[in-house]
Amino acid sequence: MNKFHPLLLVSAMLGIFAMPSLAETPPPPMPEPVTSFGAAVSDGWLYVYGGNTGKAHEFNRDCVKGDFFRLKLSEGASWEKLPGGPGLLSCSLESWKGGVIRIGGMTASNAKGEKNDLHSTDEVLHFDPSKNAWEPLIPLPEPRSSHDSTILGDTLYVGGGWRLQGEGGETDGSNGEQWHRTLLSLDLRAPEKGWKSQPQPFEKRALAAVAYSGRVWFLGGIDSRDDLSTGVDWFDPASGHWGKGPDLPKSPMGGFGMAACVEGGQLFISPFSGKVSVLSADETHWETVTTLKPSRFFHHLLPMGGGRLIALGGSNDKGHVKDLEIVSVNPAPAKTSAAAISNHPSASSAAPKENAPGDAAWPQWRGTHRDGISSETGWPKNWSKDWSKDWPEGGPRVLWRAQVGAGMSSCVVAEGRVFTQGNDGNGSDSVFAFDAATGAALWKYTFPCASVPHEMSIVPAGPCATPTISDGRVTALSREGDLLCLDASKGQLIWRKNLISDLGGKRPVYGYAQSPLIDHDRIFLDVGSEPEKTGSTVALNAATGETLWRAGTGEAGWTPIRGDVQRGKARCIRSGRRTGALVTSHDGGRLLQRVDACICRAGCAGEQYGKRPRAAAGLGSRNCAECPRGLGAKAVRDAFQ
Numbered sequence: 001m002n003k004f005h006p007l008l009l010v011s012a013m014l015g016i017f018a019m020p021s022l023a024e025t026p027p028p029p030m031p032e033p034v035t036s037f038g039a040a041v042s043d044g045w046l047y048v049y050g051g052n053t054g055k056a057h058e059f060n061r062d063c064v065k066g067d068f069f070r071l072k073l074s075e076g077a078s079w080e081k082l083p084g085g086p087g088l089l090s091c092s093l094e095s096w097k098g099g100v101i102r103i104g105g106m107t108a109s110n111a112k113g114e115k116n117d118l119h120s121t122d123e124v125l126h127f128d129p130s131k132n133a134w135e136p137l138i139p140l141p142e143p144r145s146s147h148d149s150t151i152l153g154d155t156l157y158v159g160g161g162w163r164l165q166g167e168g169g170e171t172d173g174s175n176g177e178q179w180h181r182t183l184l185s186l187d188l189r190a191p192e193k194g195w196k197s198q199p200q201p202f203e204k205r206a207l208a209a210v211a212y213s214g215r216v217w218f219l220g221g222i223d224s225r226d227d228l229s230t231g232v233d234w235f236d237p238a239s240g241h242w243g244k245g246p247d248l249p250k251s252p253m254g255g256f257g258m259a260a261c262v263e264g265g266q267l268f269i270s271p272f273s274g275k276v277s278v279l280s281a282d283e284t285h286w287e288t289v290t291t292l293k294p295s296r297f298f299h300h301l302l303p304m305g306g307g308r309l310i311a312l313g314g315s316n317d318k319g320h321v322k323d324l325e326i327v328s329v330n331p332a333p334a335k336t337s338a339a340a341i342s343n344h345p346s347a348s349s350a351a352p353k354e355n356a357p358g359d360a361a362w363p364q365w366r367g368t369h370r371d372g373i374s375s376e377t378g379w380p381k382n383w384s385k386d387w388s389k390d391w392p393e394g395g396p397r398v399l400w401r402a403q404v405g406a407g408m409s410s411c412v413v414a415e416g417r418v419f420t421q422g423n424d425g426n427g428s429d430s431v432f433a434f435d436a437a438t439g440a441a442l443w444k445y446t447f448p449c450a451s452v453p454h455e456m457s458i459v460p461a462g463p464c465a466t467p468t469i470s471d472g473r474v475t476a477l478s479r480e481g482d483l484l485c486l487d488a489s490k491g492q493l494i495w496r497k498n499l500i501s502d503l504g505g506k507r508p509v510y511g512y513a514q515s516p517l518i519d520h521d522r523i524f525l526d527v528g529s530e531p532e533k534t535g536s537t538v539a540l541n542a543a544t545g546e547t548l549w550r551a552g553t554g555e556a557g558w559t560p561i562r563g564d565v566q567r568g569k570a571r572c573i574r575s576g577r578r579t580g581a582l583v584t585s586h587d588g589g590r591l592l593q594r595v596d597a598c599i600c601r602a603g604c605a606g607e608q609y610g611k612r613p614r615a616a617a618g619l620g621s622r623n624c625a626e627c628p629r630g631l632g633a634k635a636v637r638d639a640f641q
Helices: 335-342 383-390 632-640
Strands: 038-042 045-052 064-072 080-082 092-096 099-103 106-108 118-120 124-128 133-136 148-152 155-159 162-164 177-179 182-187 196-199 208-212 215-219 232-236 241-244 259-263 266-270 275-279 286-291 300-305 308-312 325-328 412-414 417-423 428-435 441-448 468-470 473-477 482-487 493-498 517-519 522-526 537-541 547-551 562-566 569-576 580-585 591-595 607-609 612-614
Touching: 038 099, 038 300, 045 092, 045 099, 045 308, 064 106, 092 148, 092 155, 099 155, 148 215, 155 208, 155 215, 208 259, 208 266, 259 308, 266 300, 266 441, 412 468, 428 473, 428 482, 441 482, 468 517
Parallel strands: 038 092, 148 208, 259 300
Antiparallel strands: 038 045, 045 064, 064 080, 092 099, 099 124, 106 118, 118 162, 124 133, 148 155, 155 182, 162 177, 182 196, 208 215, 215 232, 232 241, 259 266, 266 275, 275 286, 300 308, 308 325, 412 417, 417 428, 428 441, 468 473, 473 482, 482 493, 517 522, 522 537, 537 547, 562 569, 569 580, 580 591, 607 612
């Protein structure tokens, strides 16, 4: 059958999740059945620390454990015991540099049968597997337990929880607790700078925290009035703003003692009901995808990769749950869509070998070489005569569609996925990933971005640039100069820069529109500069965002940069609103050639000189008949060939 051409992916329809059972050997049960413990997956290992083996509300030195174990997920033969520490209840573990970080928790100083003598701790330690040892990090500003934590980028966030202060604990409450009202953050690249603190809009404990879509999310818990919570709050570090997500689905215990994690760029939750739900792509509701058997709370739900989650620990009305459970949350194979394509009237017996929808790569603006040409074969030579005549009235049948908001970003395709950008009209941009065959929403990364790019209402809203896919990463640019590098499979943020605040660029009058060019592990972009200042074009390390070189002067253009090789040397071709067309060296930005023509992306700069409008030709477009410097597209092409 014919391949499913990426240029046909102009609309989408949400897919349905299927939950197939896994044909694999079940993992061994937990060494000790515990609740309220720390757990994390790091470098293929599942780590578990501490927890409570006692009955509900039973706390003593014997049942609050300090044991530390790990299990190799790819093998799963047996648990390995590691150096432990103090008995801790409700500490948190986070994956970091192949090991784990342990944060806070509660100790029990009393013996069994004695009155509870419970103390929260401020300890923060890193376990290094290569040394098989714990190393201290900067302690919390105050002891904290029954909290949760997550890592976004290189920053560790700790939210919720309370402070318990010993037997009787009579301080400001009859139970000796002090509820925390602050969100803490620690830059793990420079921990010596210490913790930062800021207000959080809730007082809750026994909640779940995850890093998702560039934000830190806090879900469920119980509040300081002992009311079970189904609320969802998120914090955006880039803007410093708090927001609300959709309330959790109704459950017998609300979100008390729930678990949450991110897998495949999607946010999953697991409350006491046992139902595992996923946050919708538009972040308006939750969709149930499977059910844990048995149900549990005060447990953990962790990502295994490959669309699988593992549930461990916790308890229910029958007691502690010792067995681990693995569930799949992969989208169902799109056999129906593939069949529909193979039965299309245009399918030819001489077509290339069968390919799944989306196999053909269209990884950047205008395709692989930025020339609008596909290397695929087997398609009609004359589309208007050989293809469209077989279409039903109104055009080809829609296979799927999706709402992504406003914008002029194109779709790109790589490894069976479709990527694009959009603005929600309420101050946020999003980068989306969909399954090319089914249209199933795979992930969505949202960040603050103005919805009105210009005071003139005729200027369209939303992102103008198209994402670029390279080496398993998605690089996207907003109108306001937010340059993001995301994991293409999970949608997680790898790095982020702003062309203005971080790179000293100057915003074009209608905002940035260049689709990032990635070549030889480098990103090339026009960031713009003030007159007479050098640095309008930059080259960045595609993996880290590090600036490699800056060169050139003048305003940023809207035409995406092109790259090619001439006489064995790589070069970049770009254009600016007032700089004309420029050819620069790939490795240092040295100017090789210049054509003094006014060139822009749209074909008309819309600029007024006195009372007479001045046109500007796009590269390969019409001549600049009225532009004082308008040599036109033909002259530009001739000069560069």
